[in-house]
Amino acid sequence: MRIVELTLPVSDTHAVSAYFRDVLQLHVEDHKIKTGWSTLILRAAGKHPVGGVHLAFNVPDNRFADAMAWLRARTPLQHDRDGKDHFALESSWQSQSVYFTGPDGLILELIGRRRLPASSRTGVFHGNELTCLSEVGLxxxxxxxxRQAIGTRFGLQPLSTPSAEFAPMGDDEGLLILSDTRRRWFPEQKDLPNAQGIEVVIETRAGTSECHDAAQGWRVRAR
Known part of the structure; x- marks a missing residue:
């Protein structure tokens, strides 16, 4: 599954655009941020609350150490309660992650996935090496x-064993992270999830369909 477009309500489109351009070194034009096959579209939040939104970007796993050093020099990293800022998962995930806080309290993540292709790049990391927007919290x-609705409409399966509070739907290229409204985001575990006004366009093998949550204000459409 691929996330090809994500519309994100923000408090200040100019300031948030500048963050993605200047801190993460991504290509920005007309409040649209391009990374690989994904486009992040910023729009004024209006009545929608900001904060508590989780987004992740894929990084080639063999470049992860360089990416983490690059990120650490540009912004503070998030830590868990034990002070850790690097998180490796085995089992079905086969990944490593680092988290940081973006504008409007975005919970952002860089994630390296071992099953995806390695990069031929060497030397100092650059933001244009981020390969896609790979996760959105819903x-x-x-x-x-x-989970059942998304599985039926989009043909997606959980990447890892789901629970009553958490289900990552999709694969290494793209995940819809379903989270209970009362479950705070890892690793700091202080922010409740929010996706009010978020619209996601995905590509799947199952064809076109749509799923939305009126109470939580998000919508996902497959094309």
Whole structure:
């Protein structure tokens, strides 16, 4: 599954555009941020609340150490309660991650996935090496029911064993992270999930369909 477009409500489109351009070194034009096959579209939040939104970007796993050093020099990293700022997962994830806080309290993540192709790049890391927008957090009051709806409409399966509070739907290239509305985001575990006004366009093998959560204000469409 690929996230090809994501519309993100923000408090200040100019300031958030500048962050993605100047801190993360991504290509920005007319409040649209391009990274690989993904486009992040910024729009004025209006009545929608900001904060508590989770987004992740894929990084070639063999470049992860360089990416982490690059990021650490540009912005503070998030830590868990034990002070860790680097998180490796085995089992079905086969990944390593680092988290940081973006504008409007975005919970951002760089993630290297071992099963994806390695990069031929060497030397100092640059933001243009981010390969795609790979995750978006979608809160729901009923994770099992939403998981079933997304599985039926988009043909997506959980990447890891789902629970009543958490279900990552998709694969290494793209995940819809279903989270219970009361489950705070890792690693700092202080922010409740929010996706009010978020619109996601994905590509799947299952064809076109749509799923939305009126109470939580998000919508996903496959094209």
């Amino acid at each position: 809160p729901t009051a009923d994770v099992p029911a939403t």
